[in-house]
Amino acid sequence: MRITISRRAHFNAAHRLHNPNFSDEKNEAIFGKCNNANYHGHNYELEVRISGEINPETGYLLDLKELKDIIHDHIEEKFDHKNLNLDIEEFKDILPSTENLCILIHKILTSQLDKKYHISVKLWETARNAVEYPAIN
Amino acid sequence: MRITISRRAHFNAAHRLHNPNFSDEKNEAIFGKCNNANYHGHNYELEVRISGEINPETGYLLDLKELKDIIHDHIEEKFDHKNLNLDIEEFKDILPSTENLCILIHKILTSQLDKKYHISVKLWETARNAVEYPAIN
Amino acid sequence: MRITISRRAHFNAAHRLHNPNFSDEKNEAIFGKCNNANYHGHNYELEVRISGEINPETGYLLDLKELKDIIHDHIEEKFDHKNLNLDIEEFKDILPSTENLCILIHKILTSQLDKKYHISVKLWETARNAVEYPAIN
Amino acid sequence: MRITISRRAHFNAAHRLHNPNFSDEKNEAIFGKCNNANYHGHNYELEVRISGEINPETGYLLDLKELKDIIHDHIEEKFDHKNLNLDIEEFKDILPSTENLCILIHKILTSQLDKKYHISVKLWETARNAVEYPAIN
């Protein structure tokens, strides 16, 4: 019985989109208000989905408390109330766009969960904008 | 023209997670607060998605009133304001986890709808926890 | 500067509405499906609002972490994953309706917070039904 | 790095479901209240999802401002505060059901976006009813 479970979490962070290889004019043209040198921020809303087989003894795919703890320890503790550009090692050389943040969260969760699970991540930057990885099609 | 329609519904129920083959200690360790002998409960939120071809005469895949009535008669009437462990025949021998409840709802809807439709079910136990069947990947 | 802050929380519980002074027929007539002898349950959603003066040194009315902890320790720990009829002492003699639960939560919070604050509580039993105490007018 | 981004938008419109090839009785039987000759209306909520490769220089799949503008100019301006039956050329000969409206929106967006992207559209007619095109399976 292959099934998918999902768990939601959230965290708040500051960031700025700025490519040091671009001129100031190009950064402003491409990133607009997201280029503000003093940073801005978001309440990120996260949905993690895990697919696999149900354990008939527990009726669970995976204990949601275990998934909740992994998300808390490795995602919320890492990103909550942080500045993505300055406080997160992985964004020293890549842009902290929602796309790249979604892929980074997927990478972290993949390293923490058993390889038998298929993992997908949806990350909302605002109530209207979101990113999913892997792509849905 | 293959398309997917979805319909949301909800119901409230009590349940308890307890495997009679486990010791009390193991039940407590695995199910935690969900093992409370006096039951606890949830507002279950349901999204049913049906895929198939549009009928050009009506512009409908399926009349949503018909789907609404099937969900009302076979899901809401069966589960709403019930104790899943004590009132639902199908949970006499299997655990009423959200995973198993989602699969049972899928089975009931499959028996009520034309075989030409592809059916999937997403069931939220809380605003943060959900299950989908069949698995999304 | 008098202001109001609000904090949301939630918990899941089972309950049953049944007045032992009524006949079975009268209980069924008045409480309907809520009278199910095996209990049913809800995801209760709570909004606590506190009014008072801002502290100019912190910009806070009250540290929200402190309010979050009070709600966690005295409301969530007490009611979450419980059976309101069987597990909660205060409902031994009064009906665990949403109205009475809302008043009980208000009473507990009043005993935990400084008397200088004005407290109000809104409690949703479902997405469509809620209770507020004190009354809004 | 293939990824999916999504953007939400909304618009309000009136419509009526009526097939001129049906008798009045058949229209009433099939479309019920949706057949009201004086029209009724909805707040349509739209989620557009675009899949493709991330641009490493910007961290973007596609600039969301660009997507926001395309949705504004070609969807919101076209449908918002309109009567789908009377004001929209494409519904002169086909029924303005949510299914057909979802397919029309998909067709318009496909004509406005680069062919390298995969586009999918989910359209809510009410908080409980939605349509997705292409079908999810």
Place this chain on the structure above:
Amino acid sequence: MRITISRRAHFNAAHRLHNPNFSDEKNEAIFGKCNNANYHGHNYELEVRISGEINPETGYLLDLKELKDIIHDHIEEKFDHKNLNLDIEEFKDILPSTENLCILIHKILTSQLDKKYHISVKLWETARNAVEYPAIN
């Protein structure tokens, strides 16, 4: 024990804002897109709040099933899938703005409920726009 209960409901309707005493230019200037001669529509979301004393025998202010039925019979049946300008007698001479619709709903509910209750109505025309009557201050 004075308390407030609330109940949510919704309905879909078409309308148009047009004052026959104004010129076409003035109607267009004041009402903009809402003046479209072919109508547009909304999913109206309604919250009804009733204040009064709890009945100690039932733990209820008022049976929510009774309130649900009154809202269904006198509000949803009257307005759902209707054209407010053409189908609703009360809007023959007054503008079907959200403000006037909110006051009309309040008047209807007042006529259906016991005079001992205090009634207030909040009506959302969209997720962002709402009206409350009586005024909150």
Place this chain on the structure above:
Amino acid sequence: MRITISRRAHFNAAHRLHNPNFSDEKNEAIFGKCNNANYHGHNYELEVRISGEINPETGYLLDLKELKDIIHDHIEEKFDHKNLNLDIEEFKDILPSTENLCILIHKILTSQLDKKYHISVKLWETARNAVEYPAIN
């Protein structure tokens, strides 16, 4: 006919809570993660409510387009994608807590709207935390 209308808006901003009169230890003890020197951020959600008399000629308390424009020009343009500590003059000497931000928004709107209206503001910093000014009681 005195009535209340409300309008929702949102903006994203970075901030940091830090009182220069406190020691680093006291700032850390009082503001915790909100004291991060590199800032963090939020999606602020705003509800503005205006009370007054309906204009019988338009059925409006106030044209919502006008209110939408005032909120856009004086609130969204001022705060969206900004750093509250560094970019906002009014927070040079006071802490950019949600409480103080709510009061500042109320002050700005009061200066832009006719004195005959009563204005109140509710500002959510997260889905669970909000502030209202003036106090509700």
